[in-house]
Amino acid sequence: MSDILTIDGLTKRFEMHVIDGREVAGLEDVTFDVRDGEFLAVVGESGSGKSSLLKCIHRTYEPTSGTVAYHKGDQTVDLATCDERTVLALRGAEIGYASQFLHEIPRVPAVDVVARPLREQGKSPETAREIARDLLETLQLPEELFEAYPATFSGGERQRVNLARAIAPRPRLLLLDEPTSALDPETREHALDLLESYLDSGTTVVGVFHNRDVVERIADRVVEMDDARVQRVLDCSAYREEVTA
Numbered sequence: 001m002s003d004i005l006t007i008d009g010l011t012k013r014f015e016m017h018v019i020d021g022r023e024v025a026g027l028e029d030v031t032f033d034v035r036d037g038e039f040l041a042v043v044g045e046s047g048s049g050k051s052s053l054l055k056c057i058h059r060t061y062e063p064t065s066g067t068v069a070y071h072k073g074d075q076t077v078d079l080a081t082c083d084e085r086t087v088l089a090l091r092g093a094e095i096g097y098a099s100q101f102l103h104e105i106p107r108v109p110a111v112d113v114v115a116r117p118l119r120e121q122g123k124s125p126e127t128a129r130e131i132a133r134d135l136l137e138t139l140q141l142p143e144e145l146f147e148a149y150p151a152t153f154s155g156g157e158r159q160r161v162n163l164a165r166a167i168a169p170r171p172r173l174l175l176l177d178e179p180t181s182a183l184d185p186e187t188r189e190h191a192l193d194l195l196e197s198y199l200d201s202g203t204t205v206v207g208v209f210h211n212r213d214v215v216e217r218i219a220d221r222v223v224e225m226d227d228a229r230v231q232r233v234l235d236c237s238a239y240r241e242e243v244t245a
């Protein structure tokens, strides 16, 4: 299997002006590969750097140093240093990201929040809305909420809209930060089934999860983080053995 990402020496430090310019380590010298088509789960204690890792790959955060080589065919782009225009083009077409919480767009109904990235891909309004409705239905959002504004939704309802929006354009690389944390067990199962079907069609997922059952169920490999560093990269079988031991 080839790699979609080669992450090497990735470091992110935050300068904290409110504490006399002291630096806080978000990531320190993080190195690992992501294989094409795999589901890679990122686990670790709170504050260990999981979200910072996803944000550096997505370039929401500009890394302090290191490389994030994104491979496609014989082309490679360093997401850590490439220009903004390249980042934006890749985000639109190939790299999706769902943060833990939906930052909803005011006065846009849920179905249009999900349809928007599909419209940006050039799909007609009807097709985009149809795909959006299908996804929201699969994620069991009550149909009467499809045309409502997510601002009034519960945490779990918003999370479904957020996940649907990220996966709708079928990105080649999907970055998910705790995408199922607010879902009840049944809805979570539907969300995981949906993610699995995306994996089958070739999407690579790097996802942060706290829930061990979810990791056991869906991950091919697990990156364990601690104190801004990668401690280990485990195959799912080794992870399962440790969890059940």
Ligand SMILES: Nc1ncnc2c1ncn2[C@@H]1O[C@H](COP(=O)(O)OP(=O)(O)OP(=O)(O)O)[C@@H](O)[C@H]1O
Pocket (backbone or CB within 6 Å): 014, 024, 025, 026, 027, 044, 045, 046, 047, 048, 049, 050, 051, 052, 053
């Ligand atoms: N924008 C920021 N400014 C300053 N410090 C930050 C920022 N983002 C993250 N950090 C710091 O970087 C470290 C790693 O944070 P990060 O959010 O990546 O951890 P995490 O493993 O995702 O935690 P959690 O599981 O609680 O979401 C923490 O010490 C955090 O305070």
